[in-house]
Every structure is written in C-alpha cells, then in structure tokens.
Amino acid sequence: MHKMRAFVSVVTVLWGIAIPCMDAIHGLYNFGQHDLFHKKNSCRQIPENLLLCNAIEYTEMRLPNLLGHETMNEVLQQASSWTPLVQKQCHPDTRKFLCSLFAPVCLDDLDEPIQPCRSLCESVRHGCGPVMLAFGYPWPDMLDCSRFPEDNDLCIPPASIETVVPVTKEGTDL
Template identity: 80%
Template sequence: MRAFIPTLTILWVITTPCTEAMHGLYNFGQHDLFYKKNNCKQIPTNLMLCHDIEYTEMRLPNLLGHETMNEVLQQASSWIPLVQKQCHPDTRKFLCSLFAPVCLDDLDEPIQPCRSLCESVRRGCAPLMYSFGFPWPEMFECDRFPQDNDLCIPPASAENVVPVTKEVPRVCDACKETEENDNEIVDNLCKNDFALKIKVKDIFYVNDDTKIVPEAKSKTIYMMNGVTELDLKRTVLWLRDGLRCICEEMNDINAAYLVMGQKINGRLVITSLKRWQKGQREFKRISRSIRKIQC
C-alpha cells in the first residue's frame, strides 16, 4: 500500500490505497449497489476527509462500493495528503462526493459529481500525482460521471472558490528545518534511541498517525540500549499525528532519509527526519559526528 507522503506535504504521499479501493468501484450508469437498501449515515467525526463539509449525512454503500463505515474510513484517509497539497480548490468536494455521497431521504438515485468537477480536479492534481509516480486512478476516470445537470455536483464557480483548508496545516515537529553544528548533532543523537538511513517502502495511516515501513536494506547508524536488533529486523516507524501535519522535507518516496527517534511504548517514534543528500555538507558533519559520538 503506497501513499503520498505528506509532502506532504509529503504529499505526505498518496498511497495505493487509491488502487485498492477500486475493487468495489461502483459502475456508474448501473444501479446494482442501489438494489440494496441505502442507509443514510451520520458522517462520523473521525472521517477526517469529509466530517465538516456542507452536509451531515452520507450514503452507504457509497459510490466506490464501500459497504461499511470501516471501509470508508480506511480508504478515505489515504487521500487527505492530496487535499492538504491544495492542487485544486475542489479536491475535497470531489473526493467526498464519492467516499461520502450526500444522502437525501426523498431521493433514491445517488448524487454523483459532475464530469466537469472531475475534469477540473484532474487538471489540477493529476500532474502532481504523476510527479510522485502515481497515475490518475481508474476509479476516478471522468467519463464515468454524468455531464453537468441539475442532479450532479458541479465545480465551484470562479466567484465562489474557497480555500481548500481552513488554515495552513502545521509542520510536523519531526520535519522542522534546523541548522545544527557538530556538537548539536551529537547532542540530538544522544537524546534519541536510534538513527537510521532509510528509503521508504510503504506508508499507511493508522488513526491520526503515519506508519512508515522502510525498505529492508535500511542502515542502522546509531542504536542505544532499549532498541534491539529485533526492533530493527522488521522496522516500522511512526510519525505521530501525521495526518494532521505536513512534512515538506519528505517529498520524494524514492529519496533516502535520515530518521532519528525514540522507543516509546514499544513503537519506534520519529523525532527528526531529514532528506539524505550524498555529499551535502550537513551530512558530512553528521557522519563525522557519529564516528566520535560519546553519550
């Protein structure tokens, strides 16, 4: 399961839950899903993608074929980084029209996004997704959606465009830029339980946290008592509150990163994350500092 890392922000990266959601894709124009009784459900507060939009009740099954709220919550969280990236002001409206379609008791047919809404969001966001190696997913192909009419959701008019988010997301504490001299680098290492040079294999979202699985060839740079070889054999790293903050530093899933952190309640929690750039002065200093480290 790959995602945009919030460059997010990474993006915080969009992952392929985008592709996994396709298994239940509603075949627009046919109504097999809606032979089942459609229930109006209150949009839960933990559906962060859509919980404070203009309406409060959504349909299940939704337009992507998700039949339970757990399915919706799992799949929708992977798209929050794209909304945070603000590639188009209607990104959230478009995604919520599919993941949490508006539910009206007196209307049997689902209200779909208009084709023009899809095309507008695709023009704004597809290039960004391609830059991270992710094509515009088949489940969002715009010709699946109806031409503009009174019963589909249109794009916002130019006069009514509103910001995608109410406020600029805060930068994750672990991703804040810092200028450190050799002594400060050593001091930072000594405050942490491990330092690793990693490349990212997979990213998941668990509740509000980001779960990062490094590639198997990640290199241990520094390890204190409390962190064991077993911890690092199948390394899983956690960025706390990763769905509520951005990490511009981590904007390329193919890059190498230096991560430092602490073992907290059995988890390896990231406290510092930097892009590893071979030959860069800062990382030459880090390498020198690690060789002479004495905590």
C-alpha cells in the same frame, strides 16, 4: 540534505497513499453503478473521525457509497489515504469531489445517489493530476471522468471557474 529528507518524506507519504487508494477506488469498477442503485441505501451521520469529509456542507452520508464501500470501517480506512492529496491544495474542489464518492450526500427522498458532475472530476483531475504524476502516480483509471454524468441538476458541480488556481511547475515542487 533538508530538501532530500523532505522529498523522501513526501514520497513515503504518497506511496502510502497510492496502494490503499487503488484498493479504495477499485470498488467504483467492481461495484457497478446499476447494482449500487438497487442496494438499499442507508443514511448515516458522517462521523467526526472521517477527517476527509468532516465539517462539509451536509451531515448525512449514504452507504453503500459510490466506491462500493458498505461499512463505515471501509470508508474510514480508505478515505484516510486521500487526506494528503487534499492537503496539497492542488485544486479547491478536491475535497468536494472525494467526499462525493466516499461520503455521498444522503437524502431520504432520493433513491439514487447524487454523483459528482463530469466537469467536477475533470477540473480536479486537471489540478491534481500533475501533482500526483510528479510523484509517479497517474490519475487512476478508476476515476475516469467519463463515468460521471454531464452537468445537470442531479450531479455535484465544480465551484465557480474564477476560484480555480492553475497548477504551475513551481506548484508541483513539493
């Protein structure tokens, strides 16, 4: 009974994640990157209540972000939906990847946003995709890793390969 109640609780949380996440991510497709580069960027302090990206390696984020959110309210509302996935610890770079989209680093000297590298996306997808799929949610098409640049100096790379912990069947038993 306890396992069933825990499963129902997790499914309810994930269902609560899925719908808002799809809304959050749709901006990546509807808000073309070409348009994004030409919008005036605005550096904003990462607010403390942006729990997904609180206390990361940088303090200022760019708006609009890489998902097309133009206001901090949009960012806060949509980013909160992804916190449970980070808490599942399906990949050590999940938070880094998501924050690079929701709260991209803002540098005054750089007009273009710094995107996650394709390898970062692929690595997180490899670790978290099976966890999401175990609850009936495939990796969203909106996060198609081919959209991101190949590894180079102008994108955010994954952590060292040695830090990646593979997901096992036991690891997906939530």
